[in-house]
Amino acid sequence: MASPSYAKTPLNKLGRLPNRGAYDYATVHSILNASPMLHVSFTDPQHPFPVVLPMIGCTGNFADPDADPATSEQHVYLHGYVSGRLFRAGKDGGEEGLPMTIAASLLDGLVLSLTPFHNSCNYRSAIAYGHASPVTLEPERLYALTLITNNLLPSRWESSRAPPTSAELQSTSVLRVKIASASAKVRTGGPSEDRKDLKDGALRARVWTGVVPVWHMWGVPVPGRLNGVREVEPYIEGWRVGENEKGRERAYEAVGEGK
Amino acid sequence: MASPSYAKTPLNKLGRLPNRGAYDYATVHSILNASPMLHVSFTDPQHPFPVVLPMIGCTGNFADPDADPATSEQHVYLHGYVSGRLFRAGKDGGEEGLPMTIAASLLDGLVLSLTPFHNSCNYRSAIAYGHASPVTLEPERLYALTLITNNLLPSRWESSRAPPTSAELQSTSVLRVKIASASAKVRTGGPSEDRKDLKDGALRARVWTGVVPVWHMWGVPVPGRLNGVREVEPYIEGWRVGENEKGRERAYEAVGEGK
Numbered sequence: 199m200a201s202p203s204y205a206k207t208p209l210n211k212l213g214r215l216p217n218r219g220a221y222d223y224a225t226v227h228s229i230l231n232a233s234p235m236l237h238v239s240f241t242d243p244q245h246p247f248p249v250v251l252p253m254i255g256c257t258g259n260f261a262d263p264d265a266d267p268a269t270s271e272q273h274v275y276l277h278g279y280v281s282g283r284l285f286r287a288g289k290d291g292g293e294e295g296l297p298m299t300i301a302a303s304l305l306d307g308l309v310l311s312l313t314p315f316h317n318s319c320n321y322r323s324a325i326a327y328g329h330a331s332p333v334t335l336e337p338e339r340l341y342a343l344t345l346i347t348n349n350l351l352p353s354r355w356e357s358s359r360a361p362p363t364s365a366e367l368q369s370t371s372v373l374r375v376k377i378a379s380a381s382a383k384v385r386t387g388g389p390s391e392d393r394k395d396l397k398d399g400a401l402r403a404r405v406w407t408g409v410v411p412v413w414h415m416w417g418v419p420v421p422g423r424l425n426g427v428r429e430v431e432p433y434i435e436g437w438r439v440g441e442n443e444k445g446r447e448r449a450y451e452a453v454g455e456g457k
Numbered sequence: 458m459a460s461p462s463y464a465k466t467p468l469n470k471l472g473r474l475p476n477r478g479a480y481d482y483a484t485v486h487s488i489l490n491a492s493p494m495l496h497v498s499f500t501d502p503q504h505p506f507p508v509v510l511p512m513i514g515c516t517g518n519f520a521d522p523d524a525d526p527a528t529s530e531q532h533v534y535l536h537g538y539v540s541g542r543l544f545r546a547g548k549d550g551g552e553e554g555l556p557m558t559i560a561a562s563l564l565d566g567l568v569l570s571l572t573p574f575h576n577s578c579n580y581r582s583a584i585a586y587g588h589a590s591p592v593t594l595e596p597e598r599l600y601a602l603t604l605i606t607n608n609l610l611p612s613r614w615e616s617s618r619a620p621p622t623s624a625e626l627q628s629t630s631v632l633r634v635k636i637a638s639a640s641a642k643v644r645t646g647g648p649s650e651d652r653k654d655l656k657d658g659a660l661r662a663r664v665w666t667g668v669v670p671v672w673h674m675w676g677v678p679v680p681g682r683l684n685g686v687r688e689v690e691p692y693i694e695g696w697r698v699g700e701n702e703k704g705r706e707r708a709y710e711a712v713g714e715g716k
Contacts, residue, residue, distance in 0.1 A: 208503070209504055209506070234564050234567075234578070234671075235562050235564055235578075235580070237496040237498075237509060237560050237562065239496075239498040239507040239509050239558070240507065241500060241505070241507060244467070245468055245586075246500070246556035247468070247556050247557065247558045247586040247587075247637075248498040248499065248500060248507040248557075248558045249558070250496060250498050250509075250558045250559075250560040250584055252560065252562040252580065252582045254578070297504075297505035297506050298506065298507075299498070299506045299507045299508070299509045300509075301496050301509040301511065303494050303496065303511040305493050305494055305673070308493075308609060308610060308675075310610070310613065310617075310681075310693075311617075311681075312617055312618050313617055313618040313619065313621065313625075314602065314606045314613065314614055314617060314618075314619055314621065315621045315625040315629065317606065317609075317613070319493070319494075319513070321494070321511065323511045325509055327504075327506040328506075343573065347573045347576065350567060350576075351567060351569070351669075354569065354573065354576070355573055357664065358569075358570075358571055358572055358573060358664045359571050359572040359654055359657075359660055359664065360572065360573055362572065362573065362574045366572075366574040370574065378506075388679075388681040388682060389681045389683075391683060395618055396683060398618075399685075401618055402683075402684075402685035402686075403685050403686065404686070405616065405617045405618065405686065405690075406678075406680070406684060406686040406688075406689050406690045406693060407680070407681040407683065407684040407685075407686075408678050408679050408680040408681040408684050408689075409678065409679045409681065410610075410675050410676070410678045410679075410693070410697060411675070411676040411677075411678075411679065412493075412673050412674065412675050412676065413673075413674055413676070414564070414671050414672075414673065414674070415671065415672055415673070415674035415701075415704075415705075416567075416669050416670070416671050417669070417670040417671065417672070417705060417708060417709065418670075419665075419667050419668065419669045419670075420647075420667050420668045420669075420670065420709065420712045421665070421666070421667040422569075422570075422647040422648045422666040422667040422668070423647055424648075424650060424655060424661070424666065425661075425665060425666045425667050426658075426661035426662050426666075427661075427662065427663065427664065427665040427666075429665075430665050430667075431664075431665045434569075434665060434669070438669060442674075445674075446674075446676060449676060450676065450679065453679045
C-alpha cells in the first residue's frame with residue numbers, strides 16, 4: 199500500500215529547499231520513531247519563550263494497534279516523566295488539548311565542500327504539530343508505555359517485570375498527541391560546489407571534500423551494581439549490534455556517492 | 458576561575474529532579490557547543506503551535522572573542538541557512554529581538570532496570586532562552602561563521618576557501634541570540650530499582666540490568682565525486698578519531714559504575 203501523506207498547508211509546507219521535503223506517513227513516522235529523544239515545544243503563557251523539553255516517545259494508535267505506521271494514522275505518545283509543567287498544561291489545554299510541536303532530528307553526516315559556504319549536513323528531521331491530552335484510561339496507558347519501552351529496546355517490556363504496579367502506573371503520566379499536521383526534511387548526497395572553486399586547481403588539490411558519515415554507536419553494555427545476570431541477554435546484544443550496523447549503513451547510504 | 462551561573466528564576470528553574478540541574482556557564486555552554494544540531498523554537502503568531510527548526514550554531518562573543526565559554530558571557534550564534542521564516546521573524550522582533558528557546562540534547566546511554574518504570578536515559582541537555590537579532594555587521598558575521606564552521610570541525614574554516622565572497626556573505630544569514638536565561642540537566646549513573654524487585658531473586662536472575670552507553674560515531678570519510686585530494690587531511694582524521702574516543706569515554710564515564 200502506498201503511504202498516505204499529511205496535507206500541505208501554510209503550517210507545515212517547507213519554504214526553503216522544498217525538494218528536500220516529505221509529507222508521507224512512512225517518512226514522518228519513521229523519523230519520529232528512530233529518534234531516541236524528541237524535543238517537545240509548547241507556549242508558556244507566563245513567558246515570551248516557548249518551553250522546550252527533551253522527551254521519550256513514539257507513534258502508535260490504540261484503536262488500531264497492529265496497523266503499520268507507514269500507512270496508517272498515528273498519534274504520538276509521550277512519556278511524561280520529565281515534566282510536571284507539561285502535564286499540568288496538558289490538563290488545562292481545553293477540549294482539543296495543548297497545542298505542541300514535536301521535533302526529531304537525526305544527523306547522518308557532515309558534508310564538506312571546498313568552501314564553508316557550501317558545507318552542509320546530511321540529516322533526517324521530522325516536525326509534528328498536534329494537540330496533547332493526558333491518557334487517562336489504563337489500557338491505553340499500558341499500551342503506550344509498552345510501545346515506548348519497546349520502541350527504544352524491542353522486547354524489553356515483556357523481558358522485564360511488567361506490567362507496572364498500580365502505584366507505578368498512577369505516578370506515570372502519558373500524553374497522547376493527536377497530529378494536526380506534520381512534515382519531514384531529508385538531506386542526502388555529497389557536497390555541492392561553486393563553479394569558480396571547481397576551476398581553481400590549486401584549491402582542489404589542497405582541500406579534501408566529501409562526507410564524514412555519523413551514526414549512534416551503542417557500546418558494550420555495563421552491568422549495574424545490582425545486576426544478577428552474568429551475560430547480557432541475547433535480545434539486547436542482537437538489538438545493539440543490529441542498530442549499530444543499520445546506523446552505519448544508513449549513514450553511508452545517505453552519502454550516495456563514492457564508496 | 459569558577460564558572461559563573463545563570464540566575465535561577467521561575468523561567469529556568471528545574472521543577473522535577475532539581476538535583477540533576479546545572480546553571481553554570483561551563484555546563485550550559487559546553488552542552489550547546491557539543492551538540493551538532495540545535496533545536497530552535499519560537500512563537501508563530503499565525504498558529505497555536507510553536508515553530509521548531511533544527512539549526513547549526515554555537516556560543517561566542519564578538520566583543521571578547523578569546524574569552525573562555527566556561528567563564529564568560531556568551532551569545533548563541535545561529536547559521537540561518539535553514540529558514541527564511543525565522544529570519545523574517547527576527548527582523549520584525551522589535552528592538553529586543555525575537556524571543557526564542559534553544560535546546561540541545563545529547564544521549565549518553567540507555568539505563569535498563571528490572572522494571573520499565575525505572576528505566577531511564579543518561580543524557581545532557583541544555584536550554585537557553587534569549588532574543589535573536591540578525592547580525593548585520595560584516596566582521597561579526599565573519600566571526601560567527603568561522604566559529605560555527607570550526608565548532609563542527611576545528612580548522613575547517615582556514616583549511617578551505619575562506620573568507621566567503623561578498624555575494625556569499627550577503628546570502629548567508631546569521632542570528633545572534635542574547636541569552637536571557639538558561640539551564641542544563643544531566644543524568645548519569647546506573648539503574649535505580651524498586652526495593653521489592655530487589656528481593657525477587659527469580660526476577661534478578663532473569664533480567665539483565667545496567668547501561669548501554671551510546672555516542673556519535675564518525676565513520677571513515679567518503680570522498681565526494683569532485684574531490685581532488687588523495688588522502689583525507691590529517692586534521693580531519695585527527696578530529697574524527699578524537700571525537701569518537703572522547704564520545705566513547707564520556708558515555709562510559711556517565712555510567713559511573715561497573716566496568
